[in-house]
Amino acid sequence: MFPYRNEDLRDTPLGTDRAAFSCGQADLDEYFCRHHIDDDVKRGVTRAYVLTNTTGGLIGYYTLSNYAIARTLLSSSLERKVGYEVVPAILLGRLAIQTPLHKQGVGRLLLFRAQVRAVDASRQCAARVLIVDTVDDHARNFYKRNDFQKLKGDSEQYFLDLKWIEKRLGAAAQ
Numbered sequence: 001m002f003p004y005r006n007e008d009l010r011d012t013p014l015g016t017d018r019a020a021f022s023c024g025q026a027d028l029d030e031y032f033c034r035h036h037i038d039d040d041v042k043r044g045v046t047r048a049y050v051l052t053n054t055t056g057g058l059i060g061y062y063t064l065s066n067y068a069i070a071r072t073l074l075s076s077s078l079e080r081k082v083g084y085e086v087v088p089a090i091l092l093g094r095l096a097i098q099t100p101l102h103k104q105g106v107g108r109l110l111l112f113r114a115q116v117r118a119v120d121a122s123r124q125c126a127a128r129v130l131i132v133d134t135v136d137d138h139a140r141n142f143y144k145r146n147d148f149q150k151l152k153g154d155s156e157q158y159f160l161d162l163k164w165i166e167k168r169l170g171a172a173a174q
């Protein structure tokens with residue numbers, strides 16, 4: 001059974017008790033639980049979004065930052081469209097869900113919320129692509145199944161055209 005709908009999730013301040021958070025990736029747990037995330041937010045290099053359910057149960061988090069990417073790393077079709085050598089972007093640096101909630105569509109829901117926020121930000125300050133960092137094959141498969149394409153070269157980053165996301169969100173809202 002699908003555990004949550006979009007309207008069941010709440011954006012929650014970073015101050016929420018995070019000690020017991022576990023997503024199965026030690027680096028991502030440590031970043032969140034040991035408050036490195038707070039340091040990055042204080043430094044102004046990332047924004048953090050923490051999600052709970054309606055009773056305050058911690059579900060997951062994601063982070064967004066402004067970013068830029070060399071045009072030559074994009075797909076050939078997008079490379080031709082963007083015009084400049086350096087393309088404005090938004091980085092979804094981290095996204096993690098509590099382990100007991102895995103494989104029930106919650107990751108896709110958080111990704112959807114991150115995409116809505118990224119499109120919104122790109123309307124205020126242009127960004128053409130959403131970039132994601134991937135830690136392992138599981139994460140790469142997750143993003144591939146959600147339409148992301150690998151950047152060219154040796155990078156383990158994937159991307160999605162924000163204009164394409166915007167159109168798809170527009171179509172979904174009608």
Ligand SMILES: CC(C)(COP(=O)(O)OP(=O)(O)OC[C@H]1O[C@@H](n2cnc3c(N)ncnc32)[C@H](O)[C@@H]1OP(=O)(O)O)[C@@H](O)C(=O)NCCC(=O)NCCS
Binds near residue numbers: 109
């Ligand atoms: C990557 C991650 C966010 C995915 O979260 P998730 O909630 O498991 O993702 P989803 O449930 O949306 O999709 C995962 C799988 O569950 C399946 N699924 C989704 N809803 C389902 C349902 N109702 N019933 C059964 N299976 C379902 C999806 O089809 C997908 O299946 P597949 O792996 O066989 O293709 C999560 O595994 C995680 O937090 N990992 C550790 C951190 C990490 O690697 N982050 C990404 C890089 S920073």
